[in-house]
Amino acid sequence: MLEAPGIEFTMSGALDADIRVNLPGDFNMYNAAAAVAIAHDMGISTDIINKGLTHLRIRGRFDIVFNNGHFAVCVDFAHNGYSTRNHLEALREYHPKRIVCVFGADGNRSKYRRYEMGEASALLADLSIVTAGHNRYETFDQIFADIKIGIDKAQKEKAEPVSYLVIPNRKEAIRYAIEHAQEGDMITILGLGHESYQEENGVKTPHSDIQFAAQCCKEYYPQG
Known part of the structure; x- marks a missing residue:
């Protein structure tokens, strides 16, 4: 598995x-x-x-931080539509029952990245959890409005409803995905990769997707 x-x-x-x-x-x-x-x-x-x-492992690039045979958690730096699509397609090679994609797009960067990430996740993941990346000098609501355009575009291409949640706080989004993991899930956390901070309004707050995801897995599944 x-x-x-x-x-x-x-x-x-x-x-x-x-x-x-x-x-x-x-x-x-x-x-x-x-x-x-x-x-x-x-x-x-x-x-x-x-x-x-x-034995290759690249920190924050297709980085499997937890795999107990029942579900797995991956962290990747994918931060645009092209890399998100490639990453999610590669995850299918693990033959998961579900792909749960936690992702956020950056503020003060190309809006096309937001549209395309939203579309790619909505098309290729079974559940998308939209959260904050580096908001920088934009609000999460502004960024999500652009991501939603991509999600809506994907909905027109899919027969079944697109399944997504919006959890602006990144730690809460990661925790939710891990706490609600199901048998056969591949949870992937995209956008920050190896980075050790989140940026908002010029302030860089310490945060590591890798460390926080591993911490949550240990908390909820101490036996592995």
Whole structure:
């Protein structure tokens, strides 16, 4: 249940090798292939390259912070429509019963990111929980109004109703998703990734999605 699938692929040309990386998704395969080519050009052996990729973990990038076999929690830096779509499609490779997507879009940045994130999550997640990212000098209501445009667009493309909640406080949104986790859920928390703060009105408040999600999992599921 919810085992990490990873990717295996074959490179040919200047380097002929079978490569495995423990992250799902075609975009990770392309990134890995580029890294392999550079490492090979630097004289690093294929065995060492494969060993590194097999144990690869990038903090805040497809970062599985909890997986007890019943449900899993992932943190990722996806902060626009393209990366959100790629991320959610890759999560399907875990064969979850549900994808629960907690995400927020940033203030004082392109509104198209908000439309597109809202649309991608509404189309590809089973439940979207919209929350705050870096509001900066905008209000959450202003940002959500743009996200809602994307959600409404997705609703026109889907036969079934789009399921979403709005929980502006990011910690409360993460806690809600974990507290209400169901068997087979893949909960993913998008937008901040490895970052250690949230910004609002010029003030950066300490916050880590990775640490807070892990704390909630330990609190609600102490036995793992």
